[in-house]
Amino acid sequence: MEGVQEPRYSGSHNVERRWFLPGVHCPQCDAVWGGPLGCLSLRGSLPPAGSGEIHGSARGGLCFLYSSWMLLMRREALERLQAEGVQGLKGCHTELRFRQKNPPELLELELLPRGQAHPDCLPEYRPEPCTKCGRKGWKRPEELILRASSVPPELDAFRLEDFPTAIIASERFVETARRLGYEQDIAFRVLPLR
Numbered sequence: 001m002e003g004v005q006e007p008r009y010s011g012s013h014n015v016e017r018r019w020f021l022p023g024v025h026c027p028q029c030d031a032v033w034g035g036p037l038g039c040l041s042l043r044g045s046l047p048p049a050g051s052g053e054i055h056g057s058a059r060g061g062l063c064f065l066y067s068s069w070m071l072l073m074r075r076e077a078l079e080r081l082q083a084e085g086v087q088g089l090k091g092c093h094t095e096l097r098f099r100q101k102n103p104p105e106l107l108e109l110e111l112l113p114r115g116q117a118h119p120d121c122l123p124e125y126r127p128e129p130c131t132k133c134g135r136k137g138w139k140r141p142e143e144l145i146l147r148a149s150s151v152p153p154e155l156d157a158f159r160l161e162d163f164p165t166a167i168i169a170s171e172r173f174v175e176t177a178r179r180l181g182y183e184q185d186i187a188f189r190v191l192p193l194r
């Protein structure tokens, strides 16, 4: 969902999380974890989306809107995708305030960290993840390859455990979104499985 030049369906939104955790310092590897509640990723587990409510003003807004940590979807669009058989989508309540009358209802999509990158796309030498906080000291590769055995069959959208900013959607999700005309604001990229 990167690199969309002229979004047609997303409104412009200006949101921020209300609750922040203070930085948590790992005594083992010296990493500092912190930031918005929903961004905390320790040992590959994210707190459920919506544990920090989102406040802000939003204008316009049709289908999808995202940041790497937050994917918002109109309730209508979410329900249509679900009705078309897209699996494992869960919308969480947000507290967005809109300037317009009759604003759309936006839900934050819960995206669980489930799939993994295949070792073939990772650097050859990878230090062991920190034993205390689980931090992995390598960057997300340009060309991701998914480890086929790690793909959860029951979820049509999820994040990668290794790189939680990577949002993965199944073929069914992509096809359905295209069929319903929701794909304009999303640049889907095909990822190889191995």
Ligand SMILES: [Zn+2]
Pocket (backbone or CB within 6 Å): 026, 027, 028, 029, 030, 031, 130, 131, 132, 133, 134, 135
């Ligand atoms: Zn650590």
